[in-house]
Amino acid sequence: MPNVLILSGRAPVALDHARRFAQQGWTPYIGDSISCRLSSWSRAVAGKVTLASPRADPAAYVAGLRQAIMRLGIDLVVPTCEEVFYLSRYRAALPASCRLVVDDFDKLRLLHSKWDFQALAQSCGGNPPPSAVVQTLDEARDWVRAMGGVSGEAGAVLKPEFSRFGVHVRLYPQGIPDDAPPLAAQGRWVVQHHRAGTELCSYSIADGGRLLAHAVYRPAYRLRRSSSYYFDHHSSPAIRAFVSRLVSHIGFTGQISFDWIDGGGDTPSVIECNPRAISGLHLFDFADAVPAALTGEATDCATPTATRARMIAPLMLSAGLVHAASSGALSQWRADWRRADDVLMRGGDVLPCIGGLADIGSYARLAMQRGHTLREATSRDIEWDGEELAAI
Incomplete structure (x- = not known):
């Protein structure tokens, strides 16, 4: 049975990856540098690896990751958040026998830059503003x-x-x-x-320029103007064609995501790129060939076989319900609630929801100790803002 180490277990997409890998015959482990009970408490997860912050101490992060790969016999490492940049930069220091789902560092930097990405997007027909x-x-x-x-x-x-x-x-x-x-x-x-229109997001997996998984969703409910917690299926042949052209053009390997504005014309406008996982992953069923896409073994491009929307139910019940009540949209909220499945409590695996609440308490304490906002406490240790990363 192959072993997979999924990083940034704090993220709901890491939990989603772990459950899918487990159902398809893998043994999943979770790795993170802060509290990640959201994923590590899942019955799908075999164990947790505690790592140093890649931003604060990249040498210790890489050393801990190398030891975990060797000790647990890890065959595949799947990043989910911005640790992908550190993983890529220090790939040579990790065992060559283990597949890391990352691309070259310079390529990731190009995609992450809100400015440098624009020229690439234009050349691939993305119609950026x-x-x-x-x-x-x-x-x-x-x-x-x-x-x-x-x-x-x-x-x-x-x-x-x-x-x-x-x-x-x-x-x-x-x-x-x-x-x-x-x-x-x-x-x-x-x-x-500024482009007016419908916000859309796409999530894809590629290997050597081949598009192997793809999903598009509408972020129907958001925390203010930030992260979405309701993911509505959307079909866009134009978006899929752009993603296929771009990953082929640069020979991309890994997870890649884009934000879009659909103004109603023939071609949506791509706004920016995130070379990592996003919530579009939740649209896939556990039987869909996402693990095969991540290993590069898929022969076709997987798309979600499910039709129901997905949501983070605790946020939909709190922030979503409050917003609906204040804006006079309770009937729409009820309809949206009924047609979506929760991404946290699935198949009787209930502990991740409790673990997520415990994580919030840990992040709040961390924020108070370091003088950060709650959001900063959940991501500052893995963020990369374009600075030079020294050799280790």
């Missing part, structure tokens, strides 16, 4: 003013070049107001024309 690099809000205003004189568009989106979860994104559909706060010191910022 016009964009520019700016250092100040005045530069952004000047660019929007100049471009608006040509296109008639005044709306703008501002984001740091390396950012995540939409936390620092600024949306100005009517143009940048006079009282907008200055840009924070977070490296280069990217300004884009």
